[in-house]
Amino acid sequence: MNYTKILNFALNQPKVIYSFVLLLTLASLVMMPNLTIDTDPENMLSSDNAARLFHNQTKQDFNMHDMIVVGAISKKSIFTPDNLAALKTLSDQITNIDGVISKDVLSLSEVDNITQEVSGGIRFEYLMKQAPQTQAASSALQLAIKRLPMLDNTLVSGDGKAIAIYVPLTKKELSYTVAELIRSYTNELTIDLDFHITGLPIAEDQFGYEMFVQMGVAAPLAGLAIFILLWYFFRNFALILAPMIVAMATVIIIMGTLIGMGFTVHIMSSMIAIFLMPIAVVDSVHILSEFAEKYKPGANAKEVVKKVMKHLYTPMLFTSITSAVGFYSLLLTPIPPVKIFGAFIGSGILLAFILTVVFLPVYLSRLSDKNLNKLQLAIARMEQKGRLSSSLEKIGVFASTKTKFILIAAIAIFALSALGVSKIVINDNPINWFKADHEIRVADKALNAHFAGTYDIWLVFKETDNSHISATKEFLINFQGLKSKGLEAKALETYLASKENQEQLFSQELLILLDDLTFSADPSFEQELAELYKLAETSHNQNKLFIQPDMLNWLAQLQLAINNTDFVGKTNGLVDIVKTVNRELHSGEAKDFSIPTSPEGVAQTLLQYQSSHRPDDLWHFVSKDYQQSLLWLQMTSGDNQHTTKVVNWVKNYIDEHPAPVALDIDWAGKSYLNIVWQDAMVNGMLSSLMSSFVIVFLIMVVLFRSFKYGILAMLPLTFTITMIYGLIGWVGKAYDMPIAVLSALTLGLSIDFAIHFLQRARELEKETGSLKTALTAMFQEPSRAISRNAIVIAVGFTPLLLSPLVPYITVGFFLASIMALSALVTLVLLPSLMMTLSGEKLEAN
Structure with a gap:
């Protein structure tokens, strides 16, 4: 079924369309009470991510x-x-x-x-x-x-x-x-x-609470801002009610579907409503603008609607598809909340398109003659006397006559922006999600100025030495030899059968079983059982890596070296417990603040510590089998750059000062997880941007059936992306989660203006036979529609600037800037390139 048939059905069955939209909206609204907020950055990583699994295993192992x-x-x-x-x-x-x-x-x-x-x-x-x-x-x-x-x-x-x-x-x-x-x-x-x-x-958690409040404030404010702006443009309440219905229905249906499908509302998905509100009215503004221009008093509104939709359907379809592709590209990132955000925004854009091309024509066709005449008068008055019209005409003349200047300036700005992109620094910190005067930020600054640090990461050590393999093999061979000689050892056989992991074979339980067996077995086995017991005991003691003095002394040197750096406040670990207890067991003076010289001496300090009021504190720093140890690093900053410096410094130190035995060394803790998902986000965003860029380019070539026009369509968004990220690099704004997502938003939204401009310009060129004449006409109603769209979207995001949360402010500021810049680039750069390629010249008035 093609669109003409769908449109005719909709225009002839308005009650069916109204009922369908209403029921779908109400069904989605019912899901809203099931809303669940999630602001845990750990969920930026998939549940099977190795770093996340290790982090949670570390929490479990060391309580x-x-x-x-x-x-x-x-x-x-x-x-x-x-x-x-x-x-x-x-x-x-x-x-x-x-x-x-x-x-x-x-x-x-x-x-x-x-x-x-x-x-x-x-x-x-x-x-x-x-x-x-x-x-x-x-x-x-x-x-x-x-x-x-x-x-x-x-x-x-x-x-x-x-x-x-x-x-x-x-x-x-x-x-x-x-x-x-x-x-x-x-x-x-x-x-x-x-x-x-x-x-x-x-x-x-506090961000989650304030995010919930922000969701209830920003979206209605965005709706109000768009409503006021549409009123200014069209001066007709009945008319502007239609795009507001489309926007509200889109937001409710998408958010209701997200919640109904069991997804939590993360920092990313919390912005879906505020994003969709302005985006959902974009096509409506094009339709209203052209409908207002074409409708004349006494005309058949239904027939005018059909003409308008026939003219706008294809460019609106392609702009919606390309915008959705920009957001769907986020599905290529390895970050679940970003995937959800991209999927539902992309689906929301397509839903808004469907509602616009079905609901809006029905609504317009049923408006009274009085309202339609008021609309026509309002548009005529605005176009004749408005500053927007005269400004656009001047821009059109400038873009078409100063082509060399514009192209040289564009190349220079692009080069400067590219240099700015190279200066971008990747960094994030949940504390910085709040404004500088927020109590969380104030507390963070105050306490980190006094203490070693309220941010922590955990460095975990585990032996990789496989010497237990040969000892295990020797033990099992000797035991099988005793069994072949007639030794009865049911309890020991049961124990050995239960040990799937041979690393855990040698334990205190095994020693007890062997000791009991020595007394119960035939005296003829006494000597061989004694040797088997000695092998097990030696292997068991060797497995207790973190009571070995040489190992603890190496850890002490590592702690001292870390403490002497500028980016770690202090470290806490097993060594501190051992040294402190050893000092008090001896003289109580600094000379005995040291590691005992024997494993037995270390074991004695740990045994003594377990008689304290908090014996379980020991197990925060060493596993009960003494085969793993944890070092707690305190830092005064949770910035990713800071944490990365610590991780890299420790790696370099250990490479230069290896441990006495081979160790597996890994990191855990919230600050470390932040750098893991940030790295995944950056790489994922780059991949999604490149892939969606190629897809959008191919769509443009198909739409215009021209390789040249496909390239022209991509230039404004390429220029806009480079310029926005260049600005970010030059001003020193950290590349964080909201900034990263802007790449997809820029690609998805910036292309819209170029599609409408090029599609309409080509049609006018065919009608007039002259690009020069076509561009002159372009800076009448078509450029006004593009400008109104840019203004509507930009204004729709401005309520975010009032938020107490920095990510919302960032998104609001940059998206408003992106819309203004991409529209300006489209209206200035594209005419200049088209005139240059055609060889025509337009004389200035």
Whole structure:
């Protein structure tokens, strides 16, 4: 069925069309209550991504949690009885919050002091079980913390003016709720301290809350802005109601479908409504403009609509397809939320096209003569006296007569923009999604100025030495030999059968089974069982890599080297526990702040530590089989550039200073995941841009049936993309997620103006027999329609500039700029190129 038949059916069955649109909209609206917000950057990676899997495995292996950081800052020393009493109260309140893992809360009142017993041995006692009553006791507490490397500059700032509480959560989705509750507690404290809350989980969760609010504000504001603008253009409420219905129906249907299909609303998909609102009215503006020009009082509105649609259907179809292709290209990225965004925006554009070419003609054909006459008068008045008309005529003369100047200037600007593109820096940080004066940003700046850093990444070590393979093989051969001699060992056979992973063969359980077997077996096997036990014991001890002194000394050197860099505040790891306990087991002086010289000595320090009030803290830094270890790096910035420097520096150091044994070394933590998905995004966006660029070019060649015009159609968007990204490079704006997505938006939207311009110019050239005459006519109604479209889309995005969230502001500013620039390039560069290629000249008036 071709479009003419569809149009005739629609015009003859208006109630069917109205009912269908209404029912589809209502069905989609019903889905809205199922909305689920998701702002977790971890979901920027697919569920089977290797880095994401390792991150989550690390959290499980070392019992690590997402944490928010609560900081209290004093203008002078924070170590006063009143301040410490207030912080003790706050800590107690925090540990009782649902969703907080109380046993892992890090605060002065929850951690241990490690000291020597007067009679010898080591003593673990709560650092601040009760708040000090005197200034002397408060100062003594400050000195005690200086002796504990795990706490110094982590819980207490180096200048003694700030104290932090680290709050681990059962689920990161609770961050905003927990933070709000903590804020209510701090507001009740009558103490002269500045309280701040920061950390990536709270930044992400609070962004989700504010994003939800923004969704409810920006889209209606965009609709209002477009409505006012359409009123200014057409001065007819009944008329402009049609494109508003198309836009609202498109947004509701697409968002309802997204939610109904079970997709969460991520930072990307939260912008679908604000994107579709202005884009959905683009075709309507073309139709209204041409309909207003062609309709004369007394004419048959239905017949005028048919003529208008016959003329505009093909260019609107191709502009919709090319715009959709630009967004569908995002499906080539490896980032799920970006794929969803691209898929639903692309589908929304096609839906808006269908609604426009079916619903709008029906609506126009049924308008009263009174409304149609008012429309015609409004358009005539605007075109005769408006500044837009006179400005476009001047642009047309300039573009057609100053061709050499325009082309030379365009080449120079393009070269300058290309240089700017080379200066682009890839960087992102969820904290920077908020404005500089937002409480999250203020807290981030304040706490990172005092502490070693509220951002963290985890460096995980695991032995890659395969020496266990030969030991396992020897053990199994010897055991089979004993069985062949008649040894009965059912329990041991069951144990061996349960060990699919031979790396886990040698364990304390195996030693116990062998020891029991020695007593129960025939005495003739005693010597051979003793040798088998010795082999298992030796292999078991060797498997405990991270109690070996040479391994721990290497880790200590690595920590020292990292701590001496400028981009890591401090490191925390197993070495700090071992050194601290070893010091107190001996003299209590700095000379014994070292790694014991034997594995047994290391094991003794760890055994002692497990008698503390927080024995499980050990397992944050070493696995229970001592075959893996985690190093916690604290940083004062979560920028991707910062994290990448750390990762690269550590790699270079380890390459130059290899570990005593071969190690598998990998990274985890939120800051690290950010650089992983950023790299994936950049490469994915580049691939999607290149592929969609080729597809759009081929579509242009098919549309115009001309290779030359296909190239001409691509020039404005090529110029616009290069110029926008060149500007980004020159002004130093970081290439982040919103900026990356703009490439697809630019490609999808910038081509629209070129299609309409070239299609209409070719038609006019055929009618008049002269390109010069055709271009003169182009800067009448056609250029006004293009300009109105650019203005409508640009204004539609301007409400985003009022957002408190930086990604929305970025998108709003750059998309408005893209629309203005691409329309200007189309109206100036294309006529100049066409005149140059044709050889005709247009005289200036």
